[in-house]
Amino acid sequence: QVQVQESGGGLVPIGGSLRVSCTVSERSSSTTVAWFRQAPGKEREFVAAAFRWSSGTYYADSVKGRFTISRDNSKNAVLLQMNNLNREDTAVYYCATGSRLILSSVRRRDAYSSWGQGTQVTVSS
Numbered sequence: 001q002v003q004v005q006e007s008g009g010g011l012v013p014i015g016g017s018l019r020v021s022c023t024v025s026e027r028s029s030s031t032t033v034a035w036f037r038q039a040p041g042k043e044r045e046f047v048a049a050a051f052r053w054s055s056g057t058y059y060a061d062s063v064k065g066r067f068t069i070s071r072d073n074s075k076n077a078v079l080l081q082m083n084n085l086n087r088e089d090t091a092v093y094y095c096a097t098g099s100r101l102i103l104s105s106v107r108r109r110d111a112y113s114s115w116g117q118g119t120q121v122t123v124s125s
Helices: none
Strands: 004-007 010-013 018-024 032-038 045-050 057-059 067-072 077-082 091-098 119-124
Touching: 004 091, 018 032, 018 091, 018 119, 032 067, 032 077, 045 067, 045 077, 057 067
Parallel strands: 010 119
Antiparallel strands: 004 018, 018 077, 032 045, 032 091, 045 057, 067 077, 091 119
């Protein structure tokens, strides 16, 4: 069972920046890693993904141009840099991995087999 651990959440002002990190227990370069988020009373939604073997990155329209997903293969980690944050970005952010998913399913929750416990990101004035 792959272990996934998020870190780096916190409280940030509107317009601020924050970076969250996801550490994976297996070689992260061989697996697709994604970030999802869930706000209170809402369904968990796709945020961004880094396809395995650095084959591409993918973003939800709501974060495109503001968020950047990247890999640090030396640490088996995937980072999510979040800039120009707004209140709508407040949520618990989850990291998920999937070693066998296909490209067309990269935004689907059920395509990922291992999930972390989540890290809270709160954007407030």
